[in-house]
Amino acid sequence: MNTRGMHVGNYLGLVHGSETRLVDALTKVSEHHGDEPDVFQTCQLLARWSRGHIEQLAPLVEKYREQRNPEPDALEKALFHGPRSGGLGLVRDLHDLWLLANEVQLCWTVLEQAAQALRDEELEGVCQNCARETKRQVKFFLTRIKQAAPQALVVAE
Amino acid sequence: MATETRDSINDIWGARTPHGPDTPWPERVDEHTTDTPERWVRGTCVLCSNGCGLDIGVRDGRIVGVRGLASDVTNKGRLGPKGLHGWQANNSEDRLRTPLIRRDGRLQEASWDEAMDLIVRRSREIVERHTSGAMGFYTSGQLFLEEYYTLAVIGKAGLGTPHMDGNTRLCTATAAAALKESFGSDGQPGAYEDLDVTDTILHVGHNIASQQTVLWARILDRLAGPNPPKLVVIDPRRTFTAEKATVHLAPRVGTNVALLNGLIRLVIEAGAVDHAFLDAHTLGYDELRRTVETYTPERVETLTGVPANELRRAGEILATTRTLVSTVLQGVYQSMQATAAAVQVNNLHLVRGLIGKPGSGILQMNGQPTAQNTRETGADGDLPGFRNWDNPEHIRQLARLWNVPFDKIPHWSPPTHAMQIWRYCETGSIKFLWIQATNPAVSLPDLGRVRRILQKEDLFVVVQDAFMTETARYADVVLPAAIWGEKTGTFTNVSRTVHISCQAVEPPGEARSDLDIFLDYARRMDFRDQDGQPLIKWHDPESTFEAWKACTRGRPCDYTGLTYEKLLAGSGIPWPVNDEHPDGTLRLYTDGVFPTSAEYAETYGQDFDTGASVTPEEYRANDPRGRALIKPAEHQEPHEVPDDEYPLWLTTGRQVYHFHTRTKTGRARALAEAAPDAFVQLSEEDAARHGIAQDDWVLVESRRGAIIERALIGNVEPGLVFVPWHYGSWDDPSRPRAANELTLTEWDPVSKQPHFKYAAVRISRYDARAALPPKGLLGRAVDAARSLVGSQDEQSTTERSEFPRPKTTQRVDG
Numbered sequence: 001m002n003t004r005g006m007h008v009g010n011y012l013g014l015v016h017g018s019e020t021r022l023v024d025a026l027t028k029v030s031e032h033h034g035d036e037p038d039v040f041q042t043c044q045l046l047a048r049w050s051r052g053h054i055e056q057l058a059p060l061v062e063k064y065r066e067q068r069n070p071e072p073d074a075l076e077k078a079l080f081h082g083p084r085s086g087g088l089g090l091v092r093d094l095h096d097l098w099l100l101a102n103e104v105q106l107c108w109t110v111l112e113q114a115a116q117a118l119r120d121e122e123l124e125g126v127c128q129n130c131a132r133e134t135k136r137q138v139k140f141f142l143t144r145i146k147q148a149a150p151q152a153l154v155v156a157e
Numbered sequence: 158m159a160t161e162t163r164d165s166i167n168d169i170w171g172a173r174t175p176h177g178p179d180t181p182w183p184e185r186v187d188e189h190t191t192d193t194p195e196r197w198v199r200g201t202c203v204l205c206s207n208g209c210g211l212d213i214g215v216r217d218g219r220i221v222g223v224r225g226l227a228s229d230v231t232n233k234g235r236l237g238p239k240g241l242h243g244w245q246a247n248n249s250e251d252r253l254r255t256p257l258i259r260r261d262g263r264l265q266e267a268s269w270d271e272a273m274d275l276i277v278r279r280s281r282e283i284v285e286r287h288t289s290g291a292m293g294f295y296t297s298g299q300l301f302l303e304e305y306y307t308l309a310v311i312g313k314a315g316l317g318t319p320h321m322d323g324n325t326r327l328c329t330a331t332a333a334a335a336l337k338e339s340f341g342s343d344g345q346p347g348a349y350e351d352l353d354v355t356d357t358i359l360h361v362g363h364n365i366a367s368q369q370t371v372l373w374a375r376i377l378d379r380l381a382g383p384n385p386p387k388l389v390v391i392d393p394r395r396t397f398t399a400e401k402a403t404v405h406l407a408p409r410v411g412t413n414v415a416l417l418n419g420l421i422r423l424v425i426e427a428g429a430v431d432h433a434f435l436d437a438h439t440l441g442y443d444e445l446r447r448t449v450e451t452y453t454p455e456r457v458e459t460l461t462g463v464p465a466n467e468l469r470r471a472g473e474i475l476a477t478t479r480t481l482v483s484t485v486l487q488g489v490y491q492s493m494q495a496t497a498a499a500v501q502v503n504n505l506h507l508v509r510g511l512i513g514k515p516g517s518g519i520l521q522m523n524g525q526p527t528a529q530n531t532r533e534t535g536a537d538g539d540l541p542g543f544r545n546w547d548n549p550e551h552i553r554q555l556a557r558l559w560n561v562p563f564d565k566i567p568h569w570s571p572p573t574h575a576m577q578i579w580r581y582c583e584t585g586s587i588k589f590l591w592i593q594a595t596n597p598a599v600s601l602p603d604l605g606r607v608r609r610i611l612q613k614e615d616l617f618v619v620v621q622d623a624f625m626t627e628t629a630r631y632a633d634v635v636l637p638a639a640i641w642g643e644k645t646g647t648f649t650n651v652s653r654t655v656h657i658s659c660q661a662v663e664p665p666g667e668a669r670s671d672l673d674i675f676l677d678y679a680r681r682m683d684f685r686d687q688d689g690q691p692l693i694k695w696h697d698p699e700s701t702f703e704a705w706k707a708c709t710r711g712r713p714c715d716y717t718g719l720t721y722e723k724l725l726a727g728s729g730i731p732w733p734v735n736d737e738h739p740d741g742t743l744r745l746y747t748d749g750v751f752p753t754s755a756e757y758a759e760t761y762g763q764d765f766d767t768g769a770s771v772t773p774e775e776y777r778a779n780d781p782r783g784r785a786l787i788k789p790a791e792h793q794e795p796h797e798v799p800d801d802e803y804p805l806w807l808t809t810g811r812q813v814y815h816f817h818t819r820t821k822t823g824r825a826r827a828l829a830e831a832a833p834d835a836f837v838q839l840s841e842e843d844a845a846r847h848g849i850a851q852d853d854w855v856l857v858e859s860r861r862g863a864i865i866e867r868a869l870i871g872n873v874e875p876g877l878v879f880v881p882w883h884y885g886s887w888d889d890p891s892r893p894r895a896a897n898e899l900t901l902t903e904w905d906p907v908s909k910q911p912h913f914k915y916a917a918v919r920i921s922r923y924d925a926r927a928a929l930p931p932k933g934l935l936g937r938a939v940d941a942a943r944s945l946v947g948s949q950d951e952q953s954t955t956e957r958s959e960f961p962r963p964k965t966t967q968r969v970d971g
């Protein structure tokens with residue numbers, strides 16, 4: 001077996017798991033906060049993006065033989081405590097999503113670095129595409145958190 | 158003696174005064190009076206966003222008519238049916254004359270002192286206990302600039318609440334958002350005058366013939382003259398506008414981005430791109446080119462239903478024309494991907510370099526007459542003077558101007574948009590909602606929800622209006638307001654043209670102008686600046702206007718060169734008006750420099766799909782420094798699509814004879830009779846499939862609610878039904894008929910404008926006697942059916958002769 005990039009599989013497993021957790025958390029948050037139509041719609045959309053990322057991973061997994069990584073499950077338990085109700089609950093849920101998405105973002109960065117060292121353009125391309133969308137996910141969470149936080153923290157319901 | 162120079166009900170646009178591109182638009186003075194005026198007072202029509210100049214005829218202290226102002230650049234004397242008849246609402250017997258306070262569950266007459274004391278007491282208590290974040294304001298597109306500015310200062314520097322928006326969120330928010338995203342700031346690049354000389358006009362989701370009838374007359378005069386322009390119309394229905402089109406494209410609702418991408422692709426393919434302009438004045442073209450590449454006519458046909466060869470015909474016109482004026486309205490703004498689609502129209506002009514030149518401009522239209530001013534003054538979820546909430550220097554400018562601490566002004570995120578304000582009311586964190594001159598109980602989506610919110614025990618509702626609207630019925634306090642003709646103020650139309658409209662008569666009873674009400678509130682609340690002086694230093698319309706001018710200095714909407722005197726001289730004047738442009742500015746961006754520099758821009762932009770804000774740091778890193786921004790978008794499927802349960806598309810819209818929820822036009826007899834009731838328009842195929850005949854009662858249901866309407870068959874694509882949204886219950890409580898019982902609570906991620914233009918519905922023939930729906934499920938429908946049965950007694954409820962027929966020879970669905 002070619003040992004070049006032997007730990008790439010490990011990280012592919014990590015990002016695969018993290019994206020899966022993110023899809024799961026996005027779905028839960030979107031359904032739970034169905035009365036916030038923008039949160040509902042946008043989280044559904046962002047979940048579709050992450051599902052797309054997982055599809056793009058498929059050929060790479062083949063190539064680098066993904067090692068399933070149990071870490072993301074633990075990570076979700078650590079990062080995602082929702083979904084919760086009310087204005088403050090929404091902020092907390094979005095807060096957790098932001099953390100999860102940042103984990104995904106970091107995975108893509110690590111993999112992209114490896115892809116460059118491996119001169120693997122396919123991997124590099126996927127990392128860049130996915131990272132671009134992950135960044136947009138992070139920015140949405142941040143924008144929505146900033147909008148919701150003052151009302152949730154300062155004004156009683 | 159009464160005069161009526163023309164029959165505008167049957168001949169909506171009046172006699173042609175044809176002209177070609179080389180001769181000016183001729184004058185034609187329209188007049189309608191019911192008695193000989195003793196004097197004429199300068200006014201401006203407030204019944205659509207066109208802003209036609211007029212004089213108000215007065216006799217014995219009453220308005221007796223209007224006549225168009227021949228010298229005004231906007232209309233050259235013309236008035237449409239609403240302008241000629243709508244003033245009669247002022248004289249209605251059922252105007253509100255005294256304040257009302259809810260006592261023992263009933264609204265009862267009160268004095269101004271009692272009403273204002275109560276409002277002030279509640280304001281103080283709520284701010285004390287919950288902070289000013291519990292205070293919300295929902296204003297209008299109907300007040301005057303001076304009123305909005307005063308309200309904005311009260312909200313932002315007096316109370317310090319971020320929760321202020323207008324119903325302009327429903328009509329014009331996307332216009333502002335699209336202009337900001339492309340050009341860095343609000344402000345129409347073009348002018349109406351461009352229509353007089355252009356070769357091609359593109360109307361996107363804009364039924365101009367019905368909405369701005371005088372502006373359409375302006376186009377009809379070109380079409381009747383030498384070298385007429387070509388007309389490309391994008392609209393899912395065969396409207397009056399579409400009837401005149403050179404090419405009419407009828408896409409499925411919610412697919413505008415796909416269609417526009419297809420058109421841009423054709424323009425690029427034809428080699429019609431102005432590369433010199435793009436290189437010198439824009440950023441982002443390459444990404445647009447890459448994005449639209451896949452939108453071939455065939456793919457666009459699949460996505461939108463528009464035949465590929467029709468798209469090619471339109472593409473050829475847009476690729477070859479030497480000049481182009483585009484107008485955009487609700488078919489884009491109230492539909493899926495609203496901002497993204499409106500921006501593609503901007504992109505089309507940028508790609509062709511057709512902007513800032515005679516005959517080439519963009520009119521991202523407004524729905525309401527004074528919507529532009531809600532945007533300018535920041536009464537609508539913007540900051541005054543097109544300032545950027547994310548630019549601390551802009552906040553400092555306001556803090557200096559108002560002499561308040563920097564942190565008094567909410568700027569931690571964009572001002573709260575209307576749909577979110579209503580959501581905070583629903584969850585209970587906003588506890589005080591002050592509604593002015595608008596009727597959300599008919600105009601917001603999903604009315605069942607709106608009624609529930611208005612009735613909440615822990616929400617104190619103030620309604621300021623001229624009539625007992627559907628909304629006012631839910632108020633804790635009702636304040637009687639003076640309206641157009643009873644107060645003085647200024648406002649600005651789509652063409653950036655500022656008009657003055659003067660007080661001609663006294664308001665009825667104890668009614669007061671909105672400005673006086675706000676000034677009184679500010680006085681009683683004792684808002685102070687940081688030197689202990691009163692925060693609001695003005696006391697009447699003209700002194701407010703002077704204060705506003707100071708707020709606009711150096712900003713794109715610069716009013717500093719305007720005075721009331723100048724505005725009374727005989728015509729509206731387009732801003733900016735300042736030392737450099739003392740007579741106003743016909744069109745913007747003639748030098749290809751756009752207000753995008755980081756220091757000056759009104760926004761740093763948002764993600765079209767998510768609404769995520771671009772941070773100041775990111776924006777500064779690629780500071781466009783005066784270049785326009787080309788932002789592409791991929792097509793996205795609408796959120797609710799027809800399925801087995803709800804198999805049809807519903808779209809909603811307007812009629813020639815009415816404005817908004819008919820609070821005024823429904824009280825002008827000729828207008829009310831011309832369009833007396835709502836209806837559901839459906840295709841022959843769908844009618845046959847459901848066994849529905851012309852004028853049958855039809856039950857229209859969505860996941861949100863149900864309405865009952867008469868059937869109007871034809872002139873619409875199979876699979877689509879149309880209901881005009883003007884009709885509430887004030888003049889006919891017998892059945893649920895407001896289109897917004899059915900619509901969706903969701904909105905565009907960027908402009909936050911709700912999606913009124915599509916929802917999935919089902920229809921069935923409705924026999925009121927046989928088909929009483931189970932109680933609880935359709936509570937209002939049951940009541941409705943009872944009253945229909947009751948009023949029609951032994952007759953069949955599908956009796957076709959016993960209801961008011963539209964008194965007009967024109968189509969009511971045009």
Ligand code: SF4
Pocket residue numbers: 202203204205206207208209232235236237238239240241368369370371372
């Ligand atoms: S076009 Fe608009 S502004 Fe002009 S008269 Fe008609 S309603 Fe009034």
